[in-house]
Amino acid sequence: MASRSEGAPQKRVVPGSEGAVSAADLLAKVRDCAEVSSGRYRTDADQPATVPVCGTDRAVHWTADMDIDCDGRPGPHCNAGSDLSFSDATAFTQSDGRYLSAEELPYIVVPGASDIWDYRAHGVRGGSVAAVVYGDRVQYAVVGDTGPDEIIGEASYATAQALGISADPHGGGAPSGVTYIVFKDSEVSPIEDHAAAVATGERLARSFVNGD
Template sequence: MRVRLLVLAAVGTALLASVMPPVAAHPSRPAVAVYGGSAHAAEGNVRAADLLAKVRDCVPVSNGRYRTDGGTRAKVPVCGARGVVYWKADLDIDCDGRPGRLCNGRTDPFFSDSTAYTQSDGRYLSAETLPYVVVPTPSRIWNHRHHGIRGGSVVAVIHRNRVQYAVVGDAGPYDIIGEASYATAKALGIRPDPRGGGAPSGVTYIAFKNSRVSPIEKRAAAVTLGRRLARQFVRGGRTAVGSGNQRPGSGR
Protein backbone atom coordinates (compact mmCIF):
# COMPACT_ATOMS: atom_id res chain seq x y z
CA MET A 1 0.00 0.00 0.00
CA ARG A 2 2.87 2.40 0.81
CA VAL A 3 4.45 1.94 -2.67
CA ARG A 4 1.13 2.49 -4.40
CA LEU A 5 0.54 5.76 -2.56
CA LEU A 6 3.99 7.07 -3.47
CA VAL A 7 3.41 6.37 -7.16
CA LEU A 8 0.03 8.04 -7.10
CA ALA A 9 1.50 11.10 -5.38
CA ALA A 10 3.95 11.53 -8.24
CA VAL A 11 1.23 11.49 -10.90
CA GLY A 12 -0.49 14.61 -9.64
CA THR A 13 -3.50 15.84 -7.76
CA ALA A 14 -5.97 15.32 -10.61
CA LEU A 15 -4.99 11.69 -11.11
CA LEU A 16 -5.13 11.04 -7.37
CA ALA A 17 -8.69 12.28 -7.26
CA SER A 18 -9.73 9.90 -10.00
CA VAL A 19 -7.98 6.69 -8.89
CA MET A 20 -7.79 6.77 -5.11
CA PRO A 21 -10.70 5.26 -3.17
CA PRO A 22 -12.46 7.39 -0.54
CA VAL A 23 -10.47 7.99 2.63
CA ALA A 24 -13.12 6.21 4.70
CA ALA A 25 -12.30 2.97 2.89
CA HIS A 26 -8.82 2.90 4.43
CA PRO A 27 -8.67 2.14 8.17
CA SER A 28 -6.40 4.48 10.13
CA ARG A 29 -4.44 3.94 13.32
CA PRO A 30 -6.21 5.16 16.44
CA ALA A 31 -5.11 8.60 17.62
CA VAL A 32 -5.95 7.93 21.25
CA ALA A 33 -4.02 5.37 23.28
CA VAL A 34 -5.78 2.66 25.25
CA TYR A 35 -4.61 1.14 28.53
CA GLY A 36 -1.28 -0.53 27.96
CA GLY A 37 -1.07 0.62 24.33
CA SER A 38 2.27 1.68 22.86
CA ALA A 39 0.63 4.63 21.08
CA HIS A 40 0.59 6.41 24.45
CA ALA A 41 4.35 6.96 24.20
CA ALA A 42 3.74 9.44 21.38
CA GLU A 43 2.12 11.81 23.88
CA GLY A 44 5.41 12.11 25.75
CA ASN A 45 6.38 11.03 29.23
CA VAL A 46 6.91 13.48 32.07
CA ARG A 47 10.55 13.71 33.13
CA ALA A 48 11.60 13.13 36.70
CA ALA A 49 13.13 16.62 36.78
CA ASP A 50 9.81 18.22 35.80
CA LEU A 51 7.91 16.45 38.56
CA LEU A 52 10.58 17.22 41.16
CA ALA A 53 10.49 20.89 40.20
CA LYS A 54 6.79 20.99 41.09
CA VAL A 55 7.39 19.58 44.59
CA ARG A 56 10.52 21.49 45.48
CA ASP A 57 8.80 23.35 48.31
CA CYS A 58 6.60 21.87 51.03
CA VAL A 59 3.29 23.06 52.44
CA PRO A 60 2.68 20.49 55.19
CA VAL A 61 -0.72 18.80 55.33
CA SER A 62 0.24 16.34 58.08
CA ASN A 63 -0.07 17.31 61.73
CA GLY A 64 3.40 15.99 62.48
CA ARG A 65 6.34 14.22 60.92
CA TYR A 66 7.26 10.62 60.21
CA ARG A 67 10.24 8.43 60.87
CA THR A 68 11.83 6.63 57.93
CA ASP A 69 12.82 3.69 60.15
CA GLY A 70 12.11 2.58 63.69
CA GLY A 71 14.31 4.41 66.19
CA THR A 72 15.16 7.31 63.87
CA ARG A 73 14.12 10.93 64.36
CA ALA A 74 10.75 11.94 62.91
CA LYS A 75 11.57 14.49 60.20
CA VAL A 76 9.45 13.71 57.12
CA PRO A 77 6.25 15.74 56.64
CA VAL A 78 3.50 14.95 54.16
CA CYS A 79 3.17 17.96 51.88
CA GLY A 80 0.33 19.13 49.66
CA ALA A 81 -0.16 20.89 46.35
CA ARG A 82 -3.08 21.18 43.96
CA GLY A 83 -4.37 17.67 43.30
CA VAL A 84 -1.54 15.82 45.06
CA VAL A 85 0.11 14.99 48.35
CA TYR A 86 3.79 14.05 48.47
CA TRP A 87 6.66 13.12 50.72
CA LYS A 88 10.40 12.64 50.38
CA ALA A 89 11.92 9.72 52.21
CA ASP A 90 13.82 6.47 51.82
CA LEU A 91 12.54 3.30 50.17
CA ASP A 92 12.31 0.19 52.30
CA ILE A 93 11.36 -3.03 50.52
CA ASP A 94 7.87 -4.41 51.15
CA CYS A 95 7.73 -8.07 50.14
CA ASP A 96 4.36 -8.71 51.75
CA GLY A 97 1.33 -10.24 50.09
CA ARG A 98 0.85 -13.31 47.98
CA PRO A 99 4.01 -15.45 48.41
CA GLY A 100 6.14 -16.21 45.38
CA ARG A 101 9.65 -17.22 44.43
CA LEU A 102 11.17 -13.88 45.48
CA CYS A 103 8.91 -12.80 48.32
CA ASN A 104 8.20 -15.39 50.98
CA GLY A 105 9.04 -16.39 54.54
CA ARG A 106 12.48 -17.66 53.51
CA THR A 107 13.61 -14.55 51.62
CA ASP A 108 12.12 -12.00 54.02
CA PRO A 109 12.35 -12.50 57.80
CA PHE A 110 9.50 -10.02 58.32
CA PHE A 111 7.27 -11.44 55.59
CA SER A 112 3.49 -11.23 55.93
CA ASP A 113 1.24 -13.08 53.50
CA SER A 114 -1.36 -10.29 53.51
CA THR A 115 -1.70 -6.71 52.28
CA ALA A 116 -4.13 -3.99 53.33
CA TYR A 117 -5.86 -4.19 49.94
CA THR A 118 -6.79 -7.12 47.74
CA GLN A 119 -7.03 -7.57 44.00
CA SER A 120 -10.25 -8.16 42.06
CA ASP A 121 -10.30 -11.93 42.69
CA GLY A 122 -10.00 -11.43 46.45
CA ARG A 123 -6.37 -12.53 46.68
CA TYR A 124 -3.71 -10.40 48.31
CA LEU A 125 -1.41 -8.33 46.11
CA SER A 126 1.89 -9.65 44.80
CA ALA A 127 4.86 -7.48 45.78
CA GLU A 128 6.96 -9.31 43.20
CA THR A 129 4.89 -8.26 40.20
CA LEU A 130 2.84 -5.20 41.20
CA PRO A 131 4.46 -1.81 41.82
CA TYR A 132 2.73 -0.54 44.94
CA VAL A 133 3.42 1.95 47.71
CA VAL A 134 2.85 1.58 51.45
CA VAL A 135 1.12 4.43 53.29
CA PRO A 136 1.11 4.88 57.07
CA THR A 137 -1.92 3.62 58.95
CA PRO A 138 -4.23 6.59 59.67
CA SER A 139 -3.37 8.38 62.90
CA ARG A 140 -3.33 11.83 64.47
CA ILE A 141 -0.20 12.51 62.40
CA TRP A 142 -2.00 12.13 59.08
CA ASN A 143 -4.98 10.31 57.60
CA HIS A 144 -4.51 9.62 53.91
CA ARG A 145 -8.24 9.02 53.44
CA HIS A 146 -8.99 12.65 54.30
CA HIS A 147 -6.89 13.68 51.31
CA GLY A 148 -8.45 11.43 48.68
CA ILE A 149 -5.79 8.71 48.95
CA ARG A 150 -6.97 5.08 49.22
CA GLY A 151 -6.26 1.61 47.90
CA GLY A 152 -5.60 1.84 44.16
CA SER A 153 -4.66 5.54 44.17
CA VAL A 154 -1.88 6.29 41.70
CA VAL A 155 1.54 7.33 42.99
CA ALA A 156 4.51 8.58 40.96
CA VAL A 157 7.65 7.25 42.67
CA ILE A 158 10.82 9.09 41.65
CA HIS A 159 14.42 8.08 42.23
CA ARG A 160 17.22 9.91 40.46
CA ASN A 161 16.10 10.24 36.85
CA ARG A 162 13.50 7.47 36.90
CA VAL A 163 9.74 7.64 37.40
CA GLN A 164 7.67 4.57 38.24
CA TYR A 165 3.89 4.73 38.49
CA ALA A 166 2.50 2.55 41.25
CA VAL A 167 -0.68 2.18 43.29
CA VAL A 168 -1.35 2.45 46.99
CA GLY A 169 -1.38 -1.22 47.94
CA ASP A 170 -0.55 -1.63 51.61
CA ALA A 171 -0.53 0.16 54.95
CA GLY A 172 2.33 0.18 57.42
CA PRO A 173 3.17 1.46 60.91
CA TYR A 174 1.35 4.65 61.85
CA ASP A 175 4.60 6.59 62.46
CA ILE A 176 6.83 5.38 59.60
CA ILE A 177 6.84 6.42 55.94
CA GLY A 178 8.91 5.45 52.90
CA GLU A 179 8.18 1.91 51.74
CA ALA A 180 7.28 0.30 48.42
CA SER A 181 6.99 -3.14 46.89
CA TYR A 182 9.74 -5.33 45.48
CA ALA A 183 8.46 -4.58 41.96
CA THR A 184 8.57 -0.80 42.52
CA ALA A 185 12.18 -0.89 43.68
CA LYS A 186 13.26 -3.12 40.82
CA ALA A 187 11.64 -0.82 38.23
CA LEU A 188 13.52 2.15 39.72
CA GLY A 189 16.87 0.40 39.58
CA ILE A 190 16.96 0.04 43.37
CA ARG A 191 18.20 -3.24 44.84
CA PRO A 192 14.92 -5.01 45.73
CA ASP A 193 16.31 -7.54 48.20
CA PRO A 194 14.20 -7.39 51.39
CA ARG A 195 17.36 -8.25 53.33
CA GLY A 196 19.35 -5.02 53.09
CA GLY A 197 18.01 -3.68 49.80
CA GLY A 198 16.20 -0.39 49.21
CA ALA A 199 17.41 3.21 49.10
CA PRO A 200 18.46 5.13 52.24
CA SER A 201 17.16 8.48 50.91
CA GLY A 202 16.40 10.44 47.76
CA VAL A 203 13.01 8.94 46.89
CA THR A 204 9.98 11.16 46.22
CA TYR A 205 6.40 9.89 46.33
CA ILE A 206 3.67 11.95 44.62
CA ALA A 207 0.17 10.58 45.24
CA PHE A 208 -2.66 11.87 43.04
CA LYS A 209 -5.80 12.72 45.00
CA ASN A 210 -9.04 10.94 44.10
CA SER A 211 -7.33 8.82 41.44
CA ARG A 212 -8.19 5.14 41.28
CA VAL A 213 -7.06 2.13 39.29
CA SER A 214 -9.63 -0.64 39.20
CA PRO A 215 -8.88 -3.47 39.23
CA ILE A 216 -5.95 -2.51 41.45
CA GLU A 217 -3.69 -5.18 39.94
CA LYS A 218 -3.90 -3.76 36.40
CA ARG A 219 -0.33 -2.51 36.15
CA ALA A 220 -0.67 -1.04 32.66
CA ALA A 221 -3.67 1.02 33.74
CA ALA A 222 -1.66 2.57 36.58
CA VAL A 223 1.03 3.62 34.12
CA THR A 224 -1.47 5.06 31.65
CA LEU A 225 -3.40 7.02 34.26
CA GLY A 226 -0.24 8.05 36.09
CA ARG A 227 1.31 9.52 32.98
CA ARG A 228 -1.82 11.49 32.22
CA LEU A 229 -2.13 12.85 35.75
CA ALA A 230 1.58 13.68 35.87
CA ARG A 231 1.29 15.72 32.67
CA GLN A 232 -1.70 17.59 34.08
CA PHE A 233 0.13 18.24 37.34
CA VAL A 234 3.24 19.59 35.61
CA ARG A 235 1.12 21.81 33.36
CA GLY A 236 -0.83 23.11 36.34
CA GLY A 237 -4.19 21.56 35.42
CA ARG A 238 -6.61 19.57 37.54
CA THR A 239 -5.47 16.12 38.62
CA ALA A 240 -8.45 14.93 40.62
CA VAL A 241 -9.46 12.09 38.31
CA GLY A 242 -10.92 8.69 39.15
CA SER A 243 -10.61 5.48 37.18
CA GLY A 244 -12.86 2.46 37.35
CA ASN A 245 -15.46 1.30 39.81
CA GLN A 246 -14.88 0.85 43.51
CA ARG A 247 -15.45 -2.63 44.85
CA PRO A 248 -17.81 -2.85 47.82
CA GLY A 249 -15.94 -2.64 51.10
CA SER A 250 -12.61 -1.70 49.45
CA GLY A 251 -12.56 2.01 50.21
CA ARG A 252 -10.11 1.76 53.05
Protein backbone atom coordinates (compact mmCIF):
# COMPACT_ATOMS: atom_id res chain seq x y z
CA MET A 1 0.00 0.00 0.00
CA ALA A 2 1.34 3.45 -0.89
CA SER A 3 2.28 5.56 2.09
CA ARG A 4 0.39 8.79 2.74
CA SER A 5 2.32 11.98 3.42
CA GLU A 6 2.07 12.98 7.03
CA GLY A 7 -0.50 15.68 7.50
CA ALA A 8 -1.99 15.26 4.00
CA PRO A 9 -5.79 15.54 3.97
CA GLN A 10 -7.58 12.23 3.69
CA LYS A 11 -10.49 11.92 1.30
CA ARG A 12 -13.54 10.31 2.91
CA VAL A 13 -15.01 7.50 0.85
CA VAL A 14 -18.74 7.26 1.47
CA PRO A 15 -20.11 3.73 1.96
CA GLY A 16 -22.01 2.83 -1.20
CA SER A 17 -19.78 5.00 -3.37
CA GLU A 18 -17.47 3.33 -5.87
CA GLY A 19 -13.95 4.69 -5.74
CA ALA A 20 -12.21 7.59 -4.09
CA VAL A 21 -13.34 10.48 -6.30
CA SER A 22 -15.89 12.26 -4.16
CA ALA A 23 -19.34 13.43 -5.17
CA ALA A 24 -18.40 16.95 -4.09
CA ASP A 25 -15.36 17.00 -6.38
CA LEU A 26 -17.38 15.83 -9.37
CA LEU A 27 -20.20 18.29 -8.71
CA ALA A 28 -17.71 21.14 -8.45
CA LYS A 29 -16.50 20.37 -11.98
CA VAL A 30 -20.01 20.54 -13.44
CA ARG A 31 -21.28 23.52 -11.46
CA ASP A 32 -21.33 25.67 -14.61
CA CYS A 33 -23.30 24.74 -17.71
CA ALA A 34 -22.20 25.37 -21.27
CA GLU A 35 -25.32 24.19 -23.06
CA VAL A 36 -24.75 21.78 -25.94
CA SER A 37 -28.39 20.85 -26.47
CA SER A 38 -30.45 22.99 -28.84
CA GLY A 39 -33.34 23.03 -26.40
CA ARG A 40 -34.29 21.72 -22.98
CA TYR A 41 -35.82 18.50 -21.72
CA ARG A 42 -38.76 17.59 -19.55
CA THR A 43 -38.17 15.32 -16.57
CA ASP A 44 -41.65 13.84 -17.05
CA ALA A 45 -44.27 14.21 -19.76
CA ASP A 46 -46.35 16.63 -17.67
CA GLN A 47 -43.41 18.83 -16.60
CA PRO A 48 -42.03 21.95 -18.31
CA ALA A 49 -38.87 21.65 -20.38
CA THR A 50 -36.19 23.04 -18.05
CA VAL A 51 -33.19 20.68 -18.21
CA PRO A 52 -30.32 21.42 -20.62
CA VAL A 53 -27.54 19.05 -21.60
CA CYS A 54 -24.24 20.74 -20.76
CA GLY A 55 -20.79 19.99 -22.09
CA THR A 56 -17.09 20.26 -21.42
CA ASP A 57 -14.22 19.05 -23.57
CA ARG A 58 -14.29 15.72 -21.67
CA ALA A 59 -17.90 15.05 -20.75
CA VAL A 60 -21.56 15.89 -21.16
CA HIS A 61 -23.73 16.29 -18.08
CA TRP A 62 -27.18 17.13 -16.82
CA THR A 63 -29.00 17.32 -13.50
CA ALA A 64 -32.53 15.95 -13.36
CA ASP A 65 -34.71 13.45 -11.58
CA MET A 66 -34.30 9.69 -11.73
CA ASP A 67 -37.06 7.54 -13.16
CA ILE A 68 -36.57 3.79 -12.89
CA ASP A 69 -35.86 1.83 -16.06
CA CYS A 70 -36.81 -1.82 -15.56
CA ASP A 71 -36.51 -2.78 -19.22
CA GLY A 72 -34.45 -5.62 -20.66
CA ARG A 73 -34.23 -9.21 -19.53
CA PRO A 74 -37.01 -9.94 -17.04
CA GLY A 75 -36.22 -10.87 -13.45
CA PRO A 76 -37.92 -11.06 -10.06
CA HIS A 77 -38.23 -7.27 -9.76
CA CYS A 78 -38.40 -6.14 -13.39
CA ASN A 79 -41.04 -7.88 -15.44
CA ALA A 80 -44.41 -7.33 -17.10
CA GLY A 81 -46.20 -8.01 -13.81
CA SER A 82 -44.22 -5.54 -11.71
CA ASP A 83 -43.97 -2.78 -14.31
CA LEU A 84 -46.92 -1.99 -16.57
CA SER A 85 -44.62 -0.18 -19.02
CA PHE A 86 -42.07 -3.01 -19.06
CA SER A 87 -40.26 -3.76 -22.32
CA ASP A 88 -38.09 -6.84 -22.68
CA ALA A 89 -35.70 -4.91 -24.95
CA THR A 90 -32.98 -2.32 -24.42
CA ALA A 91 -31.40 -0.14 -27.09
CA PHE A 92 -28.05 -1.84 -26.58
CA THR A 93 -27.23 -5.51 -26.05
CA GLN A 94 -24.70 -7.64 -24.22
CA SER A 95 -21.77 -9.31 -25.96
CA ASP A 96 -23.86 -12.51 -26.29
CA GLY A 97 -26.66 -10.63 -28.06
CA ARG A 98 -29.06 -10.68 -25.11
CA TYR A 99 -30.69 -7.52 -23.85
CA LEU A 100 -29.34 -5.91 -20.69
CA SER A 101 -30.67 -6.69 -17.22
CA ALA A 102 -31.87 -3.58 -15.40
CA GLU A 103 -31.81 -5.52 -12.14
CA GLU A 104 -28.18 -6.58 -12.47
CA LEU A 105 -26.41 -3.88 -14.46
CA PRO A 106 -26.05 -0.23 -13.45
CA TYR A 107 -26.87 1.71 -16.59
CA ILE A 108 -28.34 5.07 -17.51
CA VAL A 109 -30.80 6.08 -20.21
CA VAL A 110 -30.09 8.89 -22.69
CA PRO A 111 -32.83 10.62 -24.69
CA GLY A 112 -33.30 9.33 -28.20
CA ALA A 113 -31.46 11.35 -30.84
CA SER A 114 -33.50 14.39 -31.89
CA ASP A 115 -33.28 18.04 -32.89
CA ILE A 116 -32.89 18.85 -29.19
CA TRP A 117 -29.70 16.81 -28.82
CA ASP A 118 -28.04 13.90 -30.61
CA TYR A 119 -25.93 12.03 -28.08
CA ARG A 120 -23.98 10.33 -30.88
CA ALA A 121 -22.54 13.67 -32.03
CA HIS A 122 -20.96 14.18 -28.60
CA GLY A 123 -18.94 11.00 -28.25
CA VAL A 124 -21.68 9.06 -26.45
CA ARG A 125 -22.68 5.51 -27.41
CA GLY A 126 -23.87 2.28 -25.89
CA GLY A 127 -21.27 1.31 -23.29
CA SER A 128 -20.08 4.86 -22.64
CA VAL A 129 -19.12 5.32 -19.00
CA ALA A 130 -21.10 7.60 -16.70
CA ALA A 131 -20.68 8.82 -13.14
CA VAL A 132 -24.07 9.21 -11.48
CA VAL A 133 -24.03 11.45 -8.41
CA TYR A 134 -26.76 11.63 -5.79
CA GLY A 135 -26.18 13.24 -2.42
CA ASP A 136 -22.73 12.13 -1.34
CA ARG A 137 -22.72 8.93 -3.38
CA VAL A 138 -21.13 8.19 -6.75
CA GLN A 139 -22.14 5.21 -8.87
CA TYR A 140 -20.41 4.30 -12.11
CA ALA A 141 -22.63 2.99 -14.87
CA VAL A 142 -22.79 2.60 -18.63
CA VAL A 143 -25.12 4.06 -21.22
CA GLY A 144 -27.46 1.12 -21.70
CA ASP A 145 -30.74 2.34 -23.16
CA THR A 146 -32.42 5.24 -24.92
CA GLY A 147 -35.69 6.86 -23.94
CA PRO A 148 -38.24 9.37 -25.22
CA ASP A 149 -36.61 12.14 -27.22
CA GLU A 150 -38.12 14.93 -25.07
CA ILE A 151 -37.55 13.46 -21.58
CA ILE A 152 -34.34 13.12 -19.55
CA GLY A 153 -33.46 11.58 -16.17
CA GLU A 154 -33.65 7.79 -16.04
CA ALA A 155 -31.47 4.91 -14.91
CA SER A 156 -31.71 1.19 -14.29
CA TYR A 157 -33.10 -0.53 -11.21
CA ALA A 158 -29.52 -1.50 -10.26
CA THR A 159 -28.25 2.09 -10.50
CA ALA A 160 -30.99 3.40 -8.23
CA GLN A 161 -30.47 0.63 -5.71
CA ALA A 162 -26.73 1.32 -5.50
CA LEU A 163 -27.38 5.02 -4.85
CA GLY A 164 -29.86 4.35 -2.04
CA ILE A 165 -32.80 5.46 -4.20
CA SER A 166 -36.02 3.44 -4.16
CA ALA A 167 -35.88 1.20 -7.23
CA ASP A 168 -39.60 0.41 -7.29
CA PRO A 169 -40.75 1.05 -10.89
CA HIS A 170 -44.03 2.38 -9.42
CA GLY A 171 -43.38 5.38 -7.20
CA GLY A 172 -39.64 4.86 -6.83
CA GLY A 173 -36.85 7.02 -8.16
CA ALA A 174 -35.78 10.50 -7.09
CA PRO A 175 -37.73 13.70 -7.87
CA SER A 176 -34.61 15.83 -8.43
CA GLY A 177 -30.95 16.27 -7.57
CA VAL A 178 -29.39 13.48 -9.65
CA THR A 179 -26.38 14.48 -11.76
CA TYR A 180 -25.37 12.37 -14.74
CA ILE A 181 -21.84 12.84 -16.11
CA VAL A 182 -21.03 10.88 -19.28
CA PHE A 183 -17.39 10.76 -20.34
CA LYS A 184 -16.97 11.43 -24.05
CA ASP A 185 -15.47 8.76 -26.30
CA SER A 186 -15.37 6.22 -23.48
CA GLU A 187 -16.61 2.67 -23.89
CA VAL A 188 -16.73 -0.50 -21.82
CA SER A 189 -16.60 -3.71 -23.81
CA PRO A 190 -18.30 -5.98 -23.08
CA ILE A 191 -20.99 -3.57 -21.94
CA GLU A 192 -22.07 -5.92 -19.15
CA ASP A 193 -18.66 -5.86 -17.41
CA HIS A 194 -19.53 -3.63 -14.47
CA ALA A 195 -16.09 -4.05 -12.86
CA ALA A 196 -14.55 -2.59 -16.02
CA ALA A 197 -17.05 0.30 -15.89
CA VAL A 198 -15.99 1.05 -12.31
CA ALA A 199 -12.28 0.92 -13.11
CA THR A 200 -12.67 3.04 -16.24
CA GLY A 201 -15.05 5.43 -14.53
CA GLU A 202 -12.75 5.96 -11.57
CA ARG A 203 -9.81 6.67 -13.87
CA LEU A 204 -11.78 9.09 -16.05
CA ALA A 205 -13.37 10.79 -13.06
CA ARG A 206 -10.00 11.36 -11.42
CA SER A 207 -8.62 12.81 -14.64
CA PHE A 208 -11.73 14.96 -15.06
CA VAL A 209 -11.50 16.35 -11.53
CA ASN A 210 -7.75 16.95 -11.67
CA GLY A 211 -7.82 18.42 -15.17
CA ASP A 212 -5.13 15.98 -16.36
